[in-house]
Amino acid sequence: MPPSLLLLLADTLLILHVLFVAFVVLGLFAVYTGYFLNWQWVRNRVFRIVHLCAIGYVVIQVWLGVVCPLTVWEMALRAEAGAATYSGSFIQHWLHSLLYFTLPEWVFVVVYTLFGSLVLASWFVVRPNARSR
Numbered sequence: 001m002p003p004s005l006l007l008l009l010a011d012t013l014l015i016l017h018v019l020f021v022a023f024v025v026l027g028l029f030a031v032y033t034g035y036f037l038n039w040q041w042v043r044n045r046v047f048r049i050v051h052l053c054a055i056g057y058v059v060i061q062v063w064l065g066v067v068c069p070l071t072v073w074e075m076a077l078r079a080e081a082g083a084a085t086y087s088g089s090f091i092q093h094w095l096h097s098l099l100y101f102t103l104p105e106w107v108f109v110v111v112y113t114l115f116g117s118l119v120l121a122s123w124f125v126v127r128p129n130a131r132s133r
Contacts, residue, residue: 006081013074020054020070027051028119035126048128052119059116062109 028051034042041047061068 001080003081003083006077007083010074010077010081010083013070013077017068017070017074024051024055024058024115024119027054028115028122031122031126042126043129045128045131048123052123055112055116055119059112062112065105 027047030039031042031048031051033039058068
């Protein structure tokens with residue numbers, strides 16, 4: 001596969017990663033904002049289950065010390081293309097700076113766990129709609 005295609009795939013994975021993070025972070029913000037503004041869509045049961053599962057997956061990964069599969073796959077594509085990690089396109093540079101920080105691992109464990117706790121608490125504070133029968 002040509003290196004340019006590998007880098008395009010890596011950039012695509014990076015965009016998907018940013019969208020996943022945005023869903024988790026903005027989803028929680030929307031739930032609590034929707035509570036105060038009486039938005040009914042934030043009580044959608046499917047949305048809330050998917051949102052809770054998304055952050056739950058992240059929290060379990062960080063507790064187990066597992067690197068996100070999207071990151072692993074992206075890095076593998078970049079390595080296969082012979083590119084240095086995160087040197088290259090404009091999109092790649094800015095999305096990388098949004099997602100990755102150089103901090104001790106325990107900081108991420110604490111932050112992700114606290115954030116996951118806020119998402120779990122939102123289930124009880126902003127109750128999702130009852131299941132349809």
